[in-house]
Every structure is written in structure tokens, then in C-alpha cells.
Amino acid sequence: MNALANQYGEGFMPSSSPSPTFGQGQPLPDCLPHGCYPPSQSQAVSALSPNLYRSVCECHAIYGAGYGASLANILGKVSFAVSGNFRICGNNGRSMPLSLHIRFAGARLSGKSEAHLRLNAPVAEAMKGWKKPWLFDNVLPPTLLRKLRAGSVLAMLSMQEGRGHLAGALSRSFQDLSDLYDSNMPSFDRADDDEELAGHALESAILVACVNVQDDAHRKWLESYGQDAMASGYLFRLLMIECDELAIEGAGAQQPELALLNYDDRIIELITSARVKLKSMAADKLPVIDVAPEAEQILRKAKECFRAMSGKALSPRDTIVFSARLCANARRIAGCMHVFEGYEGAVSADTMARAVTIAEYFGACWLATVFPPKPLSAAVQRGRHLLATLVTWVRQSQQSSLSWREADIVALAPNYGWSKAEMKEAMMWMCCAGFAQILPRTENGRRVIKFELNPDLASPQLEQLTHTPIRL
Template identity: 65%
Template sequence: MMTPPAYPMGGGFMPSPNFGPLSQPMGHLPAGYLAPSLQQAVSALTPGLYRAASECRVIRGSSYGAVLANVLGKVSFAVSSNFRIRGHNGRSMPLSLHIRFAGARLSGKTEAHDRFNAPIIEAMKGWRKRWLFDNVLPPTLLRKIRAGSVLIMLSMSEGRDHLDGPLSRSFQDLSDLYDSTLPPFDRADDDDEDLVEHAPDSAIFVTCVNVQDDKNREWLNKHGQSAIGSGYVFRLLMMESDELAIEGAGEQQPEFALRDYDHRIVELVASGLMKLKSMPVNKLPELKVEPAAEHVLRQAQERFKFMASVSAMLPERDTTVFAVRLVANARRIAGCMHVFEGYDGPVSVDTVTRAVTIAEFFGERWLATVFPPKPVPPHVLRGQRLLNYLYARALQAGLHAPSCRKADIEALAPNFGWAKAEMVEAITWICEQGFAQVVPRIENGRRVIKFELLPNSPGFMPSHQGYPPRLI
């Protein structure tokens, strides 16, 4: 459910107050929770960006995923040379984003990449330092940065070779550059005293890489564990989508919002280059965040932790890392939209709420890509099916905590097409999950083994108290 536009002249939609961090208790997801959809994430863009993204979709035909990833990446490059943003700990952080869009063939990756890159290429023509890279080797990239290329974008419309190259797995260097910090010198650089003496302390490094989804899965299979262990992949906004492009209107429809986007990007790049001539990257002006917006980010972090623990069953340490990094990206996205729109003052609750919606969408896609659901074991499926059957019968009979003889439950095995041993496995799983218990009782002076559904198990919790068991 979406509310009317937050700005009367805008095109972006303000996320509903019932769909966001303000309405839910910390540490809990609402009953029936669903992460934001791709369309909701696009609609959460601030008005100028929303109109440009929508027009690119209509005219160029690119998929929504390609449009969202590429517009955020290019805007991040334009704004990150103008401002930094205050982090939760009071220290400033760059507005640079690291984005990877893994799309299907014919998803419109190239069209979105080229269109949103066009004004940046035009605005950077007067910049003498190398700034645009594709499948570059790490030593070359670092040498260029240390020689003064402090504003850099790694941008590819089809980065298939990049995922085969060493830079894609240079996790420590990428983590340092994500924080605008230059990696330390290695022994190969020690002999160049002039380079060591004059190397900058910080640099802006934005990545917006488009790849095909099969190549991204291959990369994760090979390097996923190393990327997780290094911590870099938690910093990466990654989206995998099977959405295809549509037939756009092309020249039959003139560009209006995209021309406004071009004009604003050229302005931002020009002002950013002027600032970089007079100050280092780590001394750029700092955006502040409204106290109420900080509260939104704190609540979002709790929700992101729970999302990771439920959907990917991550250990507590990894859920915390996932949530902290995703909130940091939400903060950066909010800063990017704030600067692009030319808003005054600190970053507002409205902008942060929009950014949280976008980051939450990326987070759900990230979890599904990095930690894809594993096949459910057959005995678990049988246990869920049996529990669903028993739970439905209890509700129909109006029973709070029904019980029956265990032997009677085992006798139902043929009705499910199971062997008796498979029914016993299902009963055992239900008890292991805490939904029921098998206990001896005395009935009419005789000892019997009873199977009892527990009244306080998740299966009998009202839906507003949290997730009921996943019954099928």
C-alpha cells in the first residue's frame, strides 16, 4: 500500500507509515511481512530521480532493476565529490556506493548504463586525471589513485570479464576504497619515494557494475566464502533479477526528466571537481542527519537483523554485520538523494525513510543471492504437513491444546502416503521444534503414550505476536 506523493510536483511515492520502521516494535517483523518489491523501491526514489528512472524505463525499455541500480550508481559518483555524510558514530563517511546488478540477458543493462553515464562523461571531459575504469588490474588502479586520480568510477555495462579478474576478489583493497581510504603501500611501491610522499590520503571510488546473472552465481560459488570472510560482500549492494526489458518508446517520446537529470549531474560534477582542487576527499563538507531520521535508521537496523536471521538463518555475528552495513548504505543512499535534489539542511526523515525502503529491497535480494534457500529435507516437509493438518483440526474443533494417542497419529500414515517410519520422523521433528510433546499418561487406570500439541508453541500464537510456523 502506498500513500500519495510526498511532494505535489514530484513523482516518487512516500512509503506508507504502515510499511516502514516507524510502525513496528524493534526486533520484530509485522505479521505477513514482505520486503519491498522492486517497483516499491523505484517508487521510493525522491521525485527528480523517480521521474528520470521512470522516463528511462519508458523510453529506453530497460528493466526496473537495471534502471534502479544504474541511476543510484551514477548519482553516487556525481554527489560524492561534493559532500560526505555523518555516520552513526559521529564520524563522516563518503557517499560512494558499490553496486552490482546481475541481470538476465536482454534486461536492458547496457541501455540504462549508457544513458545515465552520458552526462557524467560529458562533464568529466576537462578532468585531466583518469577517472573511468572497467576491467582494470588492482596494481594499475592503485597506481592511478596514488598519482592523483582521487575521483574514480568502476563502471561496466557487461562486466563478465571483471568477475574473472583479480580486482573482483581484491576484497581488502575494495573495502578500503569503499571507505575512501587508500590501501597501504606494498613492497612494489616502496622504491618510488616521490609517489609515497605525494600520494593522497583518501579517494572517491564508486562501482556500478552490470553482469549477467549466471556469471554472478558462478563468482559467488567460487569466491563467496572468501568475500563473506573478508567482510567486503556485506558492503556491496547486489541485486539479481530475471526481469526482461520492454520495447521502449524510443525517439517517439521526447526526454524531459532525463534532460533535467543531465543538467543536475553536470552541475554536481562541476562543483565537485572545483572542491577536489582545493581540499582532500576526507575534508569535504559533511551532511548532518535529523535526530528523528537517525531514529528511523536505528529501527531499520533492528529490522534488518531480524530479516537476515529469519530469511537466511545467519548466525548472530553475521546478522549484525549485515544490518550495520545495510544501514550504512541506506545512510549513503539518503545522502545521495538529498544532494541530488538540492535539499537544504540536514537529511530529513522523509528522505531517510525512502532510502531505507530502497536498502531493504537490496538487502532482501542480497540475502536471496548470497544465501539462496536450501532444499528443505523431506522429514521437515512431512513434519510441516502433519503439523498443518493437526493445527487445522484443532482450530475446527475449537481445541486450545488437543492431544491424542501417539499410536492413533501413527495409524494415519497411509492417509498421507507415508510409511509408519516416515510418520514417526514427522512426529519427532514436530516435538524437536517445540510444537508438541510425547508424554506418558494414565487413562482409565492404563498407561498410554499421548501426543500433545503445546498451547504456547508458535503454532498457537496469535499472528500479531510474530511469525507462526511456516506450514504447508
């Protein structure tokens, strides 16, 4: 029996696959609303279809690539292989391509290069002899468009270290990238552009983007162009993962490849088929995969979930855009897994549920990347430190009293290297945040000012702030 990958049951652990050991999960981003718990990285990887799941596990175990890098890169390569064979039926009845635009942002030694090189190897092998350029790196927009119009109907923008790409003009050609995301050829900019091609230029082409970049360059790009990218709509189409996961050494030749060899054979088979199809039909005329009604129902529920997930960070209008684009990507991911696994008929509810889990993980990463937590002020940091100290006192001494004389707390300021004013500022933050209160009390007939922790605070809330197990 398949194990549910998250509390909503969208994803399933392939029962025939060994369970990997995942690293510690990152804390929930501050931009998510209270009570929203999106899938973790382990749940997203476990939600992959069985053969893709085993391939990711082998890529990590043998080559040491991080799970985040492996997940992003395998989806990109599979999207390239399947998008030349089929399209998928959209929610409005019109078909859409299976091409994905993915960006993985990782720190040094995150396994970006290992995942890119190994998972791209069968793609390069299958594209040998293809007369038109198909693999693009840090290319200028006019060059890319000229090549696509001239017959590069199946193309991929991919690189293992994309710092130059983020600094180039193509990374911010949002309108052109949005058109190509839908397999539509952008219009000519000027009447005299490419006069030789104007009569027979392609009207549709497939462009898959799977770019690995450094996390610092990615954050700098978002600071400079994030607002424009969001206003254009392209940023909502872009799937992003940013994580600080480290690669491992990997078993190398000591462990034989099994799932990865099957992955190679399937990728080569799909690309060979795509090359034949694209010679006889346009990219927007490929056969269309239907989606089962049960799968459509899962997507409709996911759309509301995606909208609620983004409600804290985005405006009401942008939450609609975010959920619609993420549902479109979930539909494409489901189509990619459906074709790669060789399933017959319409996309099933099981496959769509897996895709929704993966898309929800991408959505949470997108929100955390686009809306990173703001740095805490010095006053807040001192307030949290004081809160953790007081809670630790209570826990270690097992005292029932949660109050101290205000003057006694202020007198501790030199122990932390603070001034009395800074200590009072820390106490003020605790009071404003609802963690404590200052009240007059009568002790032995004398009026004293007491600083008291709030006994009604929930332990999980305190633990998240102080990173200290709380037992008040």
C-alpha cells in the same frame, strides 16, 4: 498527501509522479525470520526522491530497462556525481563519503545494458576533458591503485556486463575495496612499490562501484569467494540486487524524455562542481552534510529492524555487522538523494525514511542472494505434492472429513509413479512437519489406521507450501 510505501512508514510515494505498473513480486526468501516483511521492489523504487523516481520510471518506459537494473544503476551514477561535492556526518561524529558500492545481478534480457548506457551518458559527457583516468572496467588491482595514487581522485568502477570482472583479481581484493569504500587509499604492499609516487601519492580518493553482472556468474562468485568476502567485511559493505525481472520493449522515440533530461542536467551540474572542488581540496576534506536529529532517530530504529531481519541467517555477531553496514549505506543513500535534489540544510527525516526503505530492500536482496534456499529433497517434494493433492480433494469435494484410511492413501502410489515406500515416505514427511497425523480409530466396531490432516493448520502456511487457495 504522500502514501506510505510500507507498513512501517519508512518510505513515501512521490505524490506528483504517475504510479508505474510493476511486475509480480518475488516470494519472500527463506532466510528471513517469520513475520519479517521487507519492502518490495515497487516500494523501494517508490521511495526514491521525486526526481530520481520519475527518472527510473522513464528509463523503464522508454528504454525498457527493468526496475531493479534502473534502481541500482541510477543510485550508482548519482553517487558518483554527488560524492565529489560533499560527505555526510556519521553516527560517531566523523564524516563518511557518499560513494556506494553496488552490484546488480540479472538474467539475460533484464535491461542491464540499457540502464547502464542511458544513465551513464551524462556522466561520460560531464567527465570529458578530465585528464586522469576515471572509468575503470576489468582492471588489475595494482593498476587501479597506481592510477588512483597518481591523481585519479574521482573514479568509478562500472560495466554493463561484468562477467570478466567477477573472474578477475579486483573482485576479490577485499581489503583494498574496503579501504576505497571509505575513500582511504590502501597502503603500499612493498617498500619499493611506486617509489616515484611515494612522496606525493594521494591519501584519499573516491571510488564508486556500480557493476552489472550475469546472475549465474554472480552465484558462482559467491560460491567461490563469498565466505572470504564476508570474513573480510567487504561483503557487508556491498549492496546487491539479484532478480529475474525481464526488460520490456520500451516506447523508444515515441515517448519524449522529460525527467531523464532533467537528470542529465543535474548530473552534469554536480560533476562540474565536483571537478572544481577536487582540484582545490582532498577527497576527505569536502564539506560535510549534517543529519537532523529526527533522521538519526529513524536510523536508530532501522538498525534494530536490520538486525532482526538478519537474525535467522547470520550469527549474533554478524547481525550486528550487517545492521551497522546497512545503516551506513542508508545514510549514504540519503545523502545522495539530499544533494541530487538540491535540498538545503541537514538531511531530513523524510529523506532518511526513503533511504531506509531502499536500504532495507537491498538488505533483503543481500540475504536472499548470500543465503539462497537449499534445493528440496525428493522426499520433501513428494510430501508437498501429496499435501497439495489432499487439500485440493477437500476443497473440491467440500467434505467435512479430513481423514482417510492409511491403506487407501498408500494404494494411490502407482498413480504418481511412486513406490509404496516412497508414498509412505511422503506421508512421514507430512506427519513430521505437523501437517498430518496417523491415528487408530474405531469404525463400525473395527479398529482402523487413519491418515488425518491437521485441522488446526493456518491457511496462509498451507497456501505458501502448496500454492493452492485453502479453505478447510
